[in-house]
Structure formats: structure tokens, C-alpha cells
Amino acid sequence: MVKPLATTLLLTLLMTSGLTQAQHQTDDDGFKRPLQHLELNPGLDQREFERSTLGALNVYDPLESWNRRVYHFNYRFDQWVFLPIVDGYRYITPTVVQHGVTNFFSNLGDVPNLLNSVLQLKAKRSMETTARLLLNTTIGVAGLWDPASRMGLPKQREDFGQTLGFYGAPAGPYLMLPLLGPSNLRDTGGLVVDFSAKSQVNWLNVAEASNSHPEITLLETVDQRSTVNFRYGQLNSPFEYEKIRYFYNESRKLLIVE
Template identity: 70%
Template sequence: MARKWILSLALSLAAGLAQADTTAAENDGFTRPLDQLQFNPYLDQREFERSTLDALQVYDPWESWNRRVYHFNYRFDEWVFLPVVRGYRYVTPGFVRSGVNNFFSNLGDIPNLLNSLLQFKGQRSLETTGRLLINTTIGIAGLWDPATRMGLPKHSEDFGQTLGVYGVPDGPYVVLPFLGPSNLRDTGGKVFDFAAESQVNYLNVAEVSSDHPEITALRVVDIRDSTNFRYGQTNSPFEYEKVRFVYREARKIQVAE
């Protein structure tokens, strides 16, 4: 009788611990991702297999290190970045946040223009030049964006795209600390774009920022505030592979534009 009672108690404790572990894991957003999975009955099996293989064949020789950096970025975003962004939204009125975003977006048109010229994209170069002139003058140093209302769309061109246009391969996939997904070619492109913007020193912002790091900090917070991606939002244990695949395909499209 005592043995049965002890066995029953042990089983009850084990079940309780298992349930607690499952609840804790579910709060992290990475368990039971297949519960809501629905298959399209009209999906071609060969196409499904081909797309799955494509996702797995991203060149990622540093995957072990990249996954560590990805996890670091996930936790930093959860514990530091997003709380700062929420505080920024709480204390800053919407129209002020919009003005800050427009201002830094206007600065970003400098590397956009340089790379449009390097890629011999005449129309985009003219449109970006027009945006710079209009937003810097009528828009008061870029705090407003009248150029978009006047029919001049915002373009995004970087030196990684420029290298891709000239046939430079993307190279190994890389996850950069804080910055997220990239590849070897685009990482070098980021360095070039940063150096170009600093050398041009448009509106004297680069020089002033060297003495006032809070301007750079504000720009970083603004970028995170305007970026919709959230780690764990896919509720999938394969999020790393998904982000890697989407990044590669998105860059292919951008280079081909």
C-alpha cells in the first residue's frame, strides 16, 4: 500500500513539473509551433520540396557563431532595445517622433543618391536629388517630408546593392551584433555607406554627432522604433532559417531592381 501511495505521489509531482516546464517554455514563444499548422491541399509536393531545399541551402559556414549572435540580439532586443523604444514612445509625442524619423531619413538620402549614381540609375538619382533639395528647404532640414506628397518616392540604395549590381557575390551569411542579418558583401557595404555619409557631413550632422553621441543614440532608437520586426513573432523553432532565407531573397530582389 505504501509503495502504491509513493508511486502515485511521484507520478503526480512529475506531471506537475512537466506542466510547469511547458508553461514556462510557451511563454518564450518557441513551443508547439505545429498546432496551428495548416497545409494547402493544392500545394504541389515537388514545389514544396524544392522551396524547402532552397531555404536550407543558404551559404552559412559560420552558422554556429551566427546562431549565438542571433540569440544575443534576441535577448538584447527583449531586455534593452524594446524597453527603451517603449519609453521613447511614452515620453515623445507622435509628431516629434515623425519629425525625428523624417530628419534622419533625409540624411539617409545621401548614400541613396551616391549609390544610385554609381549604379547609373538616372531617374532614381534625379528623384533622390529632388527629395534632398525639397525636404531640406521646404521641409526645414528634413523635419517634414513634402517631397513624398509632391510625387517623389523614397528609394533605398546601398553599397551592398551596388556591389551586387556589378556582379560581386553576396558571400557567406552573417548575423551582425545589434544589426541583425547580413552577408559578407553587405557588411562591407555598410562600412562604405557610413564612411560616405560621414565624409559628406550633410547639414554638419556627422561632425556634431562626434561631440554629441546622444544624436547617434537617438538615431539608433529611431531606427528600431520604425522597424516592425520582432524576434519570436513567427512562433517557430525555425525562425533563424526563415529570417536567413527571407534576407537572401529580399537582397536578390533589391539588387535586381
């Protein structure tokens, strides 16, 4: 009586353990061998990473040695001047006020966003940005709050560089702009156009007022630096210059086609 019982017990035990092993393909110590099912190149001599990366390093950058100097200048300026000011601003300003300032300037920025959406004949985006401008300027009290984002109208950036790219203008040589950071010839032109468009439209009279009150421009600059998360050195690589260059180009391409 007992012996057959023990054998069946043993057998079931063996079978169930065999089953679970077949399901998970785990080792005795519980290791699941996550790389086992990957389809590897049999000779392990594929050079796809090298090919992709070397290809990605091909960015038109004829002014590289100048650009690198500017990159180091920006890095130093950021560490020794810009970021201490931003930290001080954050320290003395209550969070609510900081958000208000950010929203206020962001609302002004929707003016070029709208113009460029229209220039690219993007009907839906133009309507949404118009709605944003109207809502935030009225209910949001001159843009200090951003009720539009909460109502499902997220901010959609469009600048003149993107408009030029949309109509097929090539990026041109890569440029590292003093204080402003990575750009290229096309986007630098776009920056100038957007800036003059902003002062022409003179939304909420801010452009005019900042002519006599340079502190408004200063506040805008500090606010912009405090909302941009990028820090020089954060990629922590001796090749940060190349990596920023690649990311800048690719993100612009993405923004243009979208």
C-alpha cells in the same frame, strides 16, 4: 386549367433551380466546393513543396553556429534592453516629434541613397533622390517634414551593398551582426562604406556634431529601431533563424535587380 398551370410552375421552378446550380456549381446546402476545379496532381504524391523548400534552405552559411549565438544574443538584447528603451522613447515623445525625428534621419539617409544611385548609373532614380534631398532640406525645414513623398517622390533605398551586387559581387557568407541583425559579407562591407560616406559628406553638419554629441547617434539608433517593425520571435517558429536567413537573402536579391 389548374393542373397544367401547376405543372408549368413546377417545371419552371425545377428548370431555374437547375440553371442556378449549373452556374455556381453549388451544393444543396450552399457550399461552393472551391477546391473542385483545381488541377491536382493525380497521384497526390508531388513533392514540389519539399523540393522548393529544401532548395531554399541552401544558403551559404559557414559560420552558422556563431551566427546562431549572435541571433540569440540579439533576441535577448532586443527584449531586455533595446525595446524597453524604444517603448520609453515612444511613451514620452509626442507622435509629431517622433515623425519629425524619423524624417530628419531619413533625409540624411538620402545622401548615400543618392551616391549609390549615381554609382549604379540610374539616372532617373538619381534625379528623383536629388529632388527629394533638395525639397526636404528646404521646404521640409532641414528634413523635419517629408513633402517630397507627398509630391509623388517616394524614398528609394540604395546602399553600397546593393551597388556591389549590381556590379555582380557575390553575397558571400551569411552573417548575423551583433545588434544590427542579418547581413552578409558583401552588405557588411557596404555598411562600412555607406557609414564613412555619410561622415565625409557631413550633410547638415550632423556627422560632425555627433562626434562631440554621442546622444545624436543614440537618438538615431532608437529612432531606427522604433521604425523597423521586425521583432525577434514574431515568426513564432522554432526555425525562425532559417526563415530570417531566407527572407534576408531573397529581399536583397529583389532590391539589387530592381
